[in-house]
Amino acid sequence: MAGKKRSAKNNTETVEKVTLLADESTKKKWQNWWVRTITTFMMIGAFFFVLASGHIWVILMVIAISTVVYNEVLQIAQGPAKDSNFRWFKTMSWYFLVTTTYFLYGESIIYYFQSVVLVDRILLPFATHHRFISFVLYIIGFVFFVTNLKKGLYKRQFRQFGWMHMALILVVFQSHFIVNNILEGLIWFFIPTSLVICNDIFAYICGFFWGRNQLITLSPKKTIEGFVGGWICTMIFGLLDLSMSAWSDITCPVNPVFITVPWKLPDTCITIFKTLLQKDITEVWIAPIQLHTLVMACFASLVAPFGGFFASGVKRAFNVKDFGHSIPGHGGMTDRMDCQFLMGFFASIYYQSFIKTYTMSVGTLLSSIINNLSLNDQLELLERILTYFVNQGILDPAVLQKCGASALTESARQVLESGITS
Amino acid sequence: MAPKQRKINKDSVATNVNNAVGAVVEEATTLLAAEPPSKKWQNWWIRTFTTLIMIGIFFLILASGYIWSIIMVMIITVLVYREVIHIAYYSAKGNMRWFKSMSWYYLITTEYFLYGESIIYYFKEIVMVDAFLLPFATHHRFISFMLYVIGFVFFVLNLKKGLYRQQMSQFGWTHMAIFLIVFQAHFIVDNILEGLIWFVLPAALVVCNDIFAYVCGFFWGRNQLLLLSPKKTVEGFLGGWICTMVFGLLWATLLMRFNYMICPVKDLSLSAWSNIECNPVNPVFISVPWKLPDFWVTLGKILLHKEHTHIWIAPIQLHALVMSCFASLIAPFGGFFASGVKRAFNIKDFGDTIPGHGGITDRMDCQFLMGLFSFMYYQSFIKMHNISVGTILTLIINSLSSKEQLELLERLQTYLVNQDHLASQIESVISKAQNLISGTL
Numbered sequence: 072m073a074g075k076k077r078s079a080k081n082n083t084e085t086v087e088k089v090t091l092l093a094d095e096s097t098k099k100k101w102q103n104w105w106v107r108t109i110t111t112f113m114m115i116g117a118f119f120f121v122l123a124s125g126h127i128w129v130i131l132m133v134i135a136i137s138t139v140v141y142n143e144v145l146q147i148a149q150g151p152a153k154d155s156n157f158r159w160f161k162t163m164s165w166y167f168l169v170t171t172t173y174f175l176y177g178e179s180i181i182y183y184f185q186s187v188v189l190v191d192r193i194l195l196p197f198a199t200h201h202r203f204i205s206f207v208l209y210i211i212g213f214v215f216f217v218t219n220l221k222k223g224l225y226k227r228q229f230r231q232f233g234w235m236h237m238a239l240i241l242v243v244f245q246s247h248f249i250v251n252n253i254l255e256g257l258i259w260f261f262i263p264t265s266l267v268i269c270n271d272i273f274a275y276i277c278g279f280f281w282g283r284n285q286l287i288t289l290s291p292k293k294t295i296e297g298f299v300g301g302w303i304c305t306m307i308f309g310l311l312d313l314s315m316s317a318w319s320d321i322t323c324p325v326n327p328v329f330i331t332v333p334w335k336l337p338d339t340c341i342t343i344f345k346t347l348l349q350k351d352i353t354e355v356w357i358a359p360i361q362l363h364t365l366v367m368a369c370f371a372s373l374v375a376p377f378g379g380f381f382a383s384g385v386k387r388a389f390n391v392k393d394f395g396h397s398i399p400g401h402g403g404m405t406d407r408m409d410c411q412f413l414m415g416f417f418a419s420i421y422y423q424s425f426i427k428t429y430t431m432s433v434g435t436l437l438s439s440i441i442n443n444l445s446l447n448d449q450l451e452l453l454e455r456i457l458t459y460f461v462n463q464g465i466l467d468p469a470v471l472q473k474c475g476a477s478a479l480t481e482s483a484r485q486v487l488e489s490g491i492t493s
Numbered sequence: 494m495a496p497k498q499r500k501i502n503k504d505s506v507a508t509n510v511n512n513a514v515g516a517v518v519e520e521a522t523t524l525l526a527a528e529p530p531s532k533k534w535q536n537w538w539i540r541t542f543t544t545l546i547m548i549g550i551f552f553l554i555l556a557s558g559y560i561w562s563i564i565m566v567m568i569i570t571v572l573v574y575r576e577v578i579h580i581a582y583y584s585a586k587g588n589m590r591w592f593k594s595m596s597w598y599y600l601i602t603t604e605y606f607l608y609g610e611s612i613i614y615y616f617k618e619i620v621m622v623d624a625f626l627l628p629f630a631t632h633h634r635f636i637s638f639m640l641y642v643i644g645f646v647f648f649v650l651n652l653k654k655g656l657y658r659q660q661m662s663q664f665g666w667t668h669m670a671i672f673l674i675v676f677q678a679h680f681i682v683d684n685i686l687e688g689l690i691w692f693v694l695p696a697a698l699v700v701c702n703d704i705f706a707y708v709c710g711f712f713w714g715r716n717q718l719l720l721l722s723p724k725k726t727v728e729g730f731l732g733g734w735i736c737t738m739v740f741g742l743l744w745a746t747l748l749m750r751f752n753y754m755i756c757p758v759k760d761l762s763l764s765a766w767s768n769i770e771c772n773p774v775n776p777v778f779i780s781v782p783w784k785l786p787d788f789w790v791t792l793g794k795i796l797l798h799k800e801h802t803h804i805w806i807a808p809i810q811l812h813a814l815v816m817s818c819f820a821s822l823i824a825p826f827g828g829f830f831a832s833g834v835k836r837a838f839n840i841k842d843f844g845d846t847i848p849g850h851g852g853i854t855d856r857m858d859c860q861f862l863m864g865l866f867s868f869m870y871y872q873s874f875i876k877m878h879n880i881s882v883g884t885i886l887t888l889i890i891n892s893l894s895s896k897e898q899l900e901l902l903e904r905l906q907t908y909l910v911n912q913d914h915l916a917s918q919i920e921s922v923i924s925k926a927q928n929l930i931s932g933t934l
Contacts, residue, residue, distance in 0.1 A: 225837035443878035
């Protein structure tokens with residue numbers, strides 16, 4: 072008691088004495104270095120292995136990681152296991168996790184696999200009314216929360232309810248954007264993720280050797296030298312990284328962002344090159360994605376770390392050293408992934424805003440047809456498409472007999488006769 | 494030092510005793526039906542008077558025009574948000590100004606994002622054409638995201654030693670308020686843009702349920718409904734449900750006759766007295782004859798000496814019944830939630846703006862959940878998407894390659910067969926055509 076009071080008085084006057092990495096005793100510093108380096112290499116190795124295994128494994132990896140992080144984060148707000156409140160909170164947090172995941176991944180599946188989902192008889196109603204179903208599931212959880220409020224525990228239960236929502240928004244919601252990135256193209260997952268890892272590593276290294284001035288009181292071991300050094304190294308890495316853009320042996324209409332185009336160099340640069348290299352270089356071949364990567368590198372080094380600082384703030388607020396102990400030398404999964412969520416979210420929004428090409432696809436048109444046309448109109452459309460194909464010489468005229476209005480089933484005829492639009 | 498410590502101990506002991514006693518003896522609350530008449534009726538008159546005033550103002554604003562209705566919703570949102578944020582002030586001893594700025598910043602950013610989305614969606618023809626507005630529309634989500642990130646970075650930079658827990662709590666509180674108030678209220682505005690009836694109907698149902706539950710509880714309330722809100726009774730709850738369903742049916746039948754109510758908003762400046770028309774009208778509003786079962790036909794013959802073989806029902810009357818059920822059975826949980834919040838923080842009301850009722854939040858707490866439900870229900874089951882065969886056909890022929898067109902045809906066929914509308918498939922024909930196409934390409 073007394074000790075606590077004394078330190079409280081001191082803190083307002085003196086800055087907490089923290090030993091920066093560059094100042095630590097050599098032996099201790101290098102010992103920590105080796106533990107972290109080995110685990111880092113193992114994690115990077117596992118990461119590349121999963122990446123090479125295929126899109127679905129990457130998606131599963133992201134889902135698994137976000138579940139682990141969600142659990143670690145919630146653990147902080149849980150009471151002791153013997154508490155009667157404990158089982159209620161665990162049940163509620165799992166229920167909302169499953170519901171939110173159902174909603175988010177349902178949205179993605181419906182969007183990216185429209186041509187499969189909308190055609191299937193069983194899946195169609197789930198797709199058409201997906202948001203309503205998800206909403207009802209949420210409301211069920213909400214009603215259960217309210218009915219389970221116990222006298223004397225109100226404040227705690229509301230706090231846990233809020234905490235859980237924050238975890239859902241900051242972890243589950245954001246990781247969903249990362250999965251969307253994967254579905255847009257593995258590179259839109261690889262680039263942001265590797266930029267954050269690179270920034271972490273280089274900031275650590277630069278701070279290790281040259282760190283002198285503290286960056287932020289929240290994370291006392293981080294230094295300005297590390298921060299800036301990490302930024303520069305990450306930008307360089309980002310530019311070079313792109314030479315490995317041969318990720319797809321899957322054919323696809325290539326986004327123009329990947330195509331190198333010549334940029335006319337400004338005159339000063341031309342003259343410099345002439346004098347230095349004795350070569351006449353008037354143009355430089357740049358693919359827009361290299362510029363986008365620079366922008367992403369800036370975000371990864373300057374803004375994404377704030378996700379990490381936020382996590383540090385949470386740890387300090389609740390007096391925990393690490394979120395868990397899964398990874399030796401690093402702490403829990405959350406400690407390693409905290410910046411990734413914000414980066415993934417940024418990458419997704421940036422991509423949708425500046426890079427994505429919106430083309431008509433079979434899926435989008437099919438979705439319009441199935442969701443927005445009445446049965447009458449759908450049949451009319453079918454007849455007209457068939458007629459078009461017959462006229463183009465691609466389909467046999469007999470097809471119109473077989474597949475047009477004459478092939479209507481009894482139930483369809485009733486639907487059309489009663490005049491109720493379906 | 495020492496006296497302070499002793500005082501803390503006494504308080505904690507007192508709370509322990511209270512908890513122990515509370516577990517055994519139920520809080521002795523007097524239900525409305527059991528109160529002494531003079532007190533009961535006095536409260537009744539205050540509440541009735543303010544209720545009528547509020548309803549009057551509501552109708553006046555509604556009639557003034559779409560834009561005023563939207564502004565009304567926005568103002569109420571801000572007032573409720575303020576009341577709710579105010580509750581967390583108690584913990585913001587050292588950093589009240591910072592907390593205030595943060596909560597206002599997030600409110601403005603979120604409103605910018607949400608209303609931007611709506612404007613872009615509902616007024617595409619205006620926004621996309623304008624040279625100045627277009628980049629704001631195209632990159633709207635990115636801009637909103639950056640605004641949020643700026644707020645987030647400022648939050649982290651402003652974390653102060655020793656205040657971490659408080660500041661994190663406030664951060665969480667602000668987000669919950671944004672999520673539960675601002676987001677849900679925004680759906681109400683979207684409802685207005687789809688057609689004023691999708692705002693008036695749900696809102697009226699909640700008000701009606703409140704009133705009738707109160708009235709039924711006043712006269713017949715005996716059994717307590719929920720520990721959380723001790724003055725609510727089971728009789729009031731059920732009575733309110735039945736009355737709301739009847740009211741909902743009648744109200745929907747009335748509203749569906751007015752174009753001002755049922756037409757989607759095209760021009761924000763219009764009011765109840767403008768000449769409004771919309772084409773095509775959503776089929777939900779059109780009465781169709783339903784064949785009555787024989788039993789009812791004979792009953793009608795005997796009682797009314799008239800032959801009624803059909804009854805004219807518009808789908809919206811059925812939708813109104815569903816909405817009434819939600820308004821009476823589920824929306825009140827929004828109110829119970831708010832009561833829980835009040836108990837958790839030991840306050841009687843969120844504010845005292847409305848005499849007899851409390852603050853604005855106390856009156857609006859069920860409306861948010863109802864508005865969200867109406868939005869979801871409408872988008873899922875009622876909304877009409879106006880696309881013609883012609884536009885889709887053009888898109889198919891112009892934007893898809895031959896291979897893709899054939900794929901679309903095959904998918905459409907499979908869909909119709911799976912839905913049991915077509916009897917056969919033309920697999921062989923399609924595969925032959927696919928070979929033909931891939932051969933020529």
